[in-house]
Amino acid sequence: MKQSKQDKTHNSFMQRKKGFNSLDRLMPIILAIIAGISVLTTIGIIVILITESAGFFQAVSITEFLFGTEWTPLFADPRFGVLPLIMGTFMITLVASIVALPIGFGSAIYLSEYAPKKVRNFLKPILEILAGIPTIVYGFFALTFITPIIKLVIPQTDLFNALSAGIVVGIMIIPMISSLSEDAMNAVPNSLRYAAYAMGSTKLEVALKVVVPAAFSGIVASFVLGLSRAIGETMIVTLAAGALPNMDFDFLKSIQTMTAYIVTTSQGDTAYGSVEYRTIYAVGITLFVITLLMNILAGYISRKFREEYE
Amino acid sequence: MKQLDAERQMKRRKRKNTIFHVLFLSSTLFGIVALGMLLIQILSDGLGWLDWDFLTNNASRKAERSGIKAAIAGTLWMMSITAPLSFIIGVSTAIYLEEYAKKNWFNRFIQTNIANLAGVPSIVYGLLGLTIFVRVFGFGKSVLAGSLTMTLLILPIIIVASQEAIKAVPVTQRNASFALGANRWQTIIRVVLPSALPGILTGSILSFSRAVGETAPLIVVGAVAYITTLPSGVFDKFTVMPIQIYTWANLPQEEFHHVAAAGIIVLLFMLLTMNAIAIFLRNKYQKKN
Numbered sequence: 273m274k275q276s277k278q279d280k281t282h283n284s285f286m287q288r289k290k291g292f293n294s295l296d297r298l299m300p301i302i303l304a305i306i307a308g309i310s311v312l313t314t315i316g317i318i319v320i321l322i323t324e325s326a327g328f329f330q331a332v333s334i335t336e337f338l339f340g341t342e343w344t345p346l347f348a349d350p351r352f353g354v355l356p357l358i359m360g361t362f363m364i365t366l367v368a369s370i371v372a373l374p375i376g377f378g379s380a381i382y383l384s385e386y387a388p389k390k391v392r393n394f395l396k397p398i399l400e401i402l403a404g405i406p407t408i409v410y411g412f413f414a415l416t417f418i419t420p421i422i423k424l425v426i427p428q429t430d431l432f433n434a435l436s437a438g439i440v441v442g443i444m445i446i447p448m449i450s451s452l453s454e455d456a457m458n459a460v461p462n463s464l465r466y467a468a469y470a471m472g473s474t475k476l477e478v479a480l481k482v483v484v485p486a487a488f489s490g491i492v493a494s495f496v497l498g499l500s501r502a503i504g505e506t507m508i509v510t511l512a513a514g515a516l517p518n519m520d521f522d523f524l525k526s527i528q529t530m531t532a533y534i535v536t537t538s539q540g541d542t543a544y545g546s547v548e549y550r551t552i553y554a555v556g557i558t559l560f561v562i563t564l565l566m567n568i569l570a571g572y573i574s575r576k577f578r579e580e581y582e
Numbered sequence: 583m584k585q586l587d588a589e590r591q592m593k594r595r596k597r598k599n600t601i602f603h604v605l606f607l608s609s610t611l612f613g614i615v616a617l618g619m620l621l622i623q624i625l626s627d628g629l630g631w632l633d634w635d636f637l638t639n640n641a642s643r644k645a646e647r648s649g650i651k652a653a654i655a656g657t658l659w660m661m662s663i664t665a666p667l668s669f670i671i672g673v674s675t676a677i678y679l680e681e682y683a684k685k686n687w688f689n690r691f692i693q694t695n696i697a698n699l700a701g702v703p704s705i706v707y708g709l710l711g712l713t714i715f716v717r718v719f720g721f722g723k724s725v726l727a728g729s730l731t732m733t734l735l736i737l738p739i740i741i742v743a744s745q746e747a748i749k750a751v752p753v754t755q756r757n758a759s760f761a762l763g764a765n766r767w768q769t770i771i772r773v774v775l776p777s778a779l780p781g782i783l784t785g786s787i788l789s790f791s792r793a794v795g796e797t798a799p800l801i802v803v804g805a806v807a808y809i810t811t812l813p814s815g816v817f818d819k820f821t822v823m824p825i826q827i828y829t830w831a832n833l834p835q836e837e838f839h840h841v842a843a844a845g846i847i848v849l850l851f852m853l854l855t856m857n858a859i860a861i862f863l864r865n866k867y868q869k870k871n
Contacts, residue, residue, distance in 0.1 A: 302674075303678035306675055306678070307674065307675040307679065308692075309671055309737070310737060311691075311692060313710070317707075317710050375613070377609075378606045379612070386606055397861070402616070404788070404792075405853075406796070406849065407798075408828050408831075409795075409827075411828075412842060415831060416831075443613070446612070446616075447613060475603070476599040476602045477595070500701060504705065507797045507828065534705050534802065535798055535801050538712065544717075552709065563701060564701070
């Protein structure tokens with residue numbers, strides 16, 4: 273028996289419908305499995321950091337690691353106190369925040385409260401370019417431009433120093449702080465601003481007494497996130513801050529940060545599986561825990577203290 | 583008498599406003615001036631060294647014979663794996679979270695997890711790649727190990743950007759599709775994705791440019807700077823542009839700083855082109871709505 277043309281069309285239609293229906297049942301499962309990759313990544317990071325640094329902490333006591341004031345893992349008589357690396361990281365973060373917090377905050381206020389729309393639409397994309405520049409380029413800039421300027425003012429400055437690297441890390445995080453703070457300020461409803469203007473306030477008073485308090489949690493969260501970025505930044509400090517872990521708190525001298533140590537050591541030829549090799553994981557887990565706590569803190573601040581409007 | 587006081591006070595408040603206006607504007611300009619100085623510095627350092635030989639030579643111990651060819655090739659090799667892989671995984675995850683996931687603890691956990699991954703320092707991804715891909719899977723210090731590491735690194739950015747783009751598709755469009763008898767998957771493939779695609783592409787291209795400029799994790803994974811042959815497969819050793827630039831910048835001889843600057847010009851040109859494409863897509867998409 274011959275099938276009529278209509279039947280054929282109907283059959284192929286039913287087949288396609290069936291195909292789509294089974295796809296409809298299958299796809300959520302496939303997609304959920306793929307979505308699991310991000311969970312696996314986190315598990316992978318945590319498991320690796322813990323298992324590899326466990327080998328380290330069998331050889332070195334946690335007390336020596338956390339409270340020791342000398343970091344010389346590659347010397348004949350190795351010392352494994354992580355404090356000098358944390359000190360170096362802290363110095364970089366301190367300089368960076370002195371540069372980035374006021375400037376990022378100021379430019380956020382300008383962009384959200386003062387700038388005419390046209391000016392804003394022109395300035396914002398330029399700041400976005402600043403955010404997209406690779407950190408290796410910033411490192412080069414610190415080494416070949418900022419450091420010579422500092423040396424001109426203070427001649428005894430080291431070629432590699434914490435100040436130059438910190439300033440440039442600060443420049444790097446300005447766009448991040450500025451854009452996150454601006455988002456928080458833009459979320460403040462205009463009715464609040466109009467009310468303040470109606471009372472005869474100047475723009476400055478509206479900005480500082482109405483908008484900033486209302487957006488406070490978002491602004492603080494952007495600061496914490498910016499600092500977390502500064503702590504995790506690697507190439508600028510590797511290139512411009514040097515490789516001499518010390519506790520001197522001298523910004524004109526060479527220092528070493530946690531991230532720079534990991535990069536430098538993983539390039540070298542320490543034997544796989546040795547205690548020296550495992551230091552990079554011990555430092556890695558320290559870095560990971562610090563930045564994770566800061567990111568959680570930023571999330572907590574912006575959720576906990578968020579003012580809800582309308 | 584009182585009126586004079588009020589007037590004086592008003593004047594003071596207005597002056598204060600003007601002073602702070604200037605301060606806030608200069609904060610904004612600070613970033614832009616810094617960007618300008620950075621570009622001028624690099625152009626003046628490197629432009630003279632940027633020629634055809636620089637683009638077609640391999641790395642060399644002599645500054646005047648050094649070129650960036652192997653690094654460009656390595657970057658292209660890496661991106662040919664990283665870009666499609668991170669795009670597929672990222673968009674799939676976003677579709678799952680936005681279109682299928684119920685609001686239960688597990689899906690909230692995935693979401694929180696992605697937000698936290700975005701804040702993990704890139705160097706930690708390097709440690710992950712070194713241990714899993716180089717050692718456990720035994721890929722060695724290869725293109726493949728580097729590409730997979732970079733894929734995991736940019737994944738959170740692509741997921742978040744794609745989620746935003748999918749969220750922006752109006753519910754009415756989905757309902758119209760359902761009303762015509764389409765099931766969920768048909769609706770996603772034929773209605774939601776085409777409409778969200780420009781947004782997804784914009785976010786993806788921006789994250790690809792992040793991968794092109796990223797240095798630290800690849801150093802940890804073991805990409806090396808002096809490469810005299812181009813990679814011919816995914817298991818070959820490789821180098822990328824930022825690592826090549828890092829190596830040049832680290833050398834004590836002054837001439838290599840110029841070579842590094844020339845490399846930076848090539849890198850920035852590539853990134854700005856990618857950003858321009860992303861901006862173009864975003865503008866085109868915004869006009870349609």
